[in-house]
Structure formats: structure tokens, C-alpha cells
Amino acid sequence: LAKTTQPISMDSYEGQEVNITCSHNNIATNDYITWYQQFPSQGPRFIIQGYKTKVTNEVASLFIPADRKSSTLSLPRVSLSDTAVYYCLGDPGAGSYQLTFGKGTKLSVIP
Amino acid sequence: EPEVTQTPSHQVTQMGQEVILRCVPISNHLYFYWYRQILGQKVEFLVSFYNNEISEKSEIFDDQFSVERPDGSNFTLKIRSTKLEDSAMYFCASSEAGGRMYEQYFGPGTRLTVT
Numbered sequence: 689l690a691k692t693t694q695p696i697s698m699d700s701y702e703g704q705e706v707n708i709t710c711s712h713n714n715i716a717t718n719d720y721i722t723w724y725q726q727f728p729s730q731g732p733r734f735i736i737q738g739y740k741t742k743v744t745n746e747v748a749s750l751f752i753p754a755d756r757k758s759s760t761l762s763l764p765r766v767s768l769s770d771t772a773v774y775y776c777l778g779d780p781g782a783g784s785y786q787l788t789f790g791k792g793t794k795l796s797v798i799p
Numbered sequence: 800e801p802e803v804t805q806t807p808s809h810q811v812t813q814m815g816q817e818v819i820l821r822c823v824p825i826s827n828h829l830y831f832y833w834y835r836q837i838l839g840q841k842v843e844f845l846v847s848f849y850n851n852e853i854s855e856k857s858e859i860f861d862d863q864f865s866v867e868r869p870d871g872s873n874f875t876l877k878i879r880s881t882k883l884e885d886s887a888m889y890f891c892a893s894s895e896a897g898g899r900m901y902e903q904y905f906g907p908g909t910r911l912t913v914t
Binding site: 719722726730732733737775777779785786787788789790791792 | 888
């Protein structure tokens with residue numbers, strides 16, 4: 689089971705760009721890097737997924753260096769509604785479809 | 800946008816009682832999952848279900864747990880004899896297909912309180 693490491697918490701002011709970095713030293717060569725978001729008292733929600741380089745969608749960007757040992761989730765111009773826990777998912781192992789959540793990064797956006 | 804629904808939103812039960820948590824996955828999805836989250840802790844995988852059988856389960860999913868797809872739309876989690884430590888938020892999820900590249904859509908959860 690490949691473990692991920694990310695900061696426990698981060699604070700940011702509204703309107704700023706937030707970057708959350710996750711290390712996943714033992715990621716499998718064929719595994720995707722996936723990030724989920726969870727608001728209080730709600731189920732997790734998929735944000736973005738990538739394999740290498742950069743992926744961008746309407747919510748976030750994901751930067752993955754060539755060695756794939758880390759990834760950075762970038763949230764442009766955060767608002768109060770972006771206050772949530774952000775999870776970088778670990779690799780559960782070959783043939784497993786389960787999502788493996790760590791403790792995540794609790795992002796608090798301050799007015 | 801289609802969504803996963805769960806009922807009830809909150810269930811209170813006494814220790815030793817049986818509970819059934821219900822979920823309606825997204826209609827064209829083929830894989831179904833249950834996760835739980837004890838208050839203040841991380842989300843934990845319980846079980847995945849495909850083609851009317853369990854495809855994977857965790858150590859948490861012991862003999863007191865069972866899952867069923869009783870008809871074409873519902874997916875249920877049964878806990879036969881609840882314990883205090885079963886108190887948690889239970890999330891149902893579904894995906895179009897298996898594999899980490901397929902997004903899992905989570906429901907809003909059922910908060911189970913065992914007294």
C-alpha cells in the first residue's frame with residue numbers, strides 16, 4: 689500500500705491561490721494521482737486526476753513532476769466555500785478499486 | 800446532474816439491534832461501494848460490489864455486515880447486531896466501472912448513532 693503525505697492543515701485568505709503538495713514516493717508506475725474534496729458533513733467529491741505533467745479542469749489544476757513522487761493541487765482564487773478537507777489518494781495495491789483516504793489537508797479560507 | 804442518494808440521513812439504534820442503510824446509486828453505474836467515517840477520523844473503505852457479488856472487502860467488513868442489491872435501483876448495507884463502535888457516518892458510492900481512473904460518486908451519508 690503506497691502511502692501519501694500531505695500537510696495536516698493550511699490557512700489562506702480569500703482570493704489567493706492555494707497549493708497543496710502531496711508526496712507519494714511509492715506510487716505504482718501505472719497508477720493515477722487522484723484528489724478528492726470533503727465539505728463538513730458531506731461525502732467526498734472528486735476534484736481532479738492525472739498521470740503526469742499538468743491537468744486542469746474548471747475547479748483546479750494538478751501538477752505532477754516527471755518522477756511522479758509528488759503532486760501539487762492548485763486552487764486558483766479561493767473563496768470561503770473552498771473551506772474543506774482535501775485528500776490526495778494513496779494506491780491500495782494492484783487489482784483494488786477502493787479509494788484509500790489519509791487524513792487529508794484541512795484548508796481554512798479566511799475572509 | 801445525477802447523484803447518489805441515501806436514506807435515512809440519521810439513524811439512532813440501540814446496541815445489538817439490526818440496521819439497514821439504504822442507497823440509490825446513479826442509474827447507469829455498475830460498481831457500488833460502502834465507506835464509513837468515524838467522527839474526526841479518516842474515510843475507510845468497507846466493501847465494493849459488482850455484478851451482484853462482493854468484489855472486495857476490508858477487514859472492517861466482518862460477518863456482522865452484509866450488502867445486497869435487492870432490486871434494480873437500491874443498494875443496502877445491513878449491520879446485524881450493532882455495537883457502540885459502529886457509530887459513524889456511512890457513505891455509499893458508485894462508479895461507471897471499476898478501476899482507479901473512474902470517479903466514485905458519493906452520497907450525502909447516513910449518520911448512525913448506536914446507544
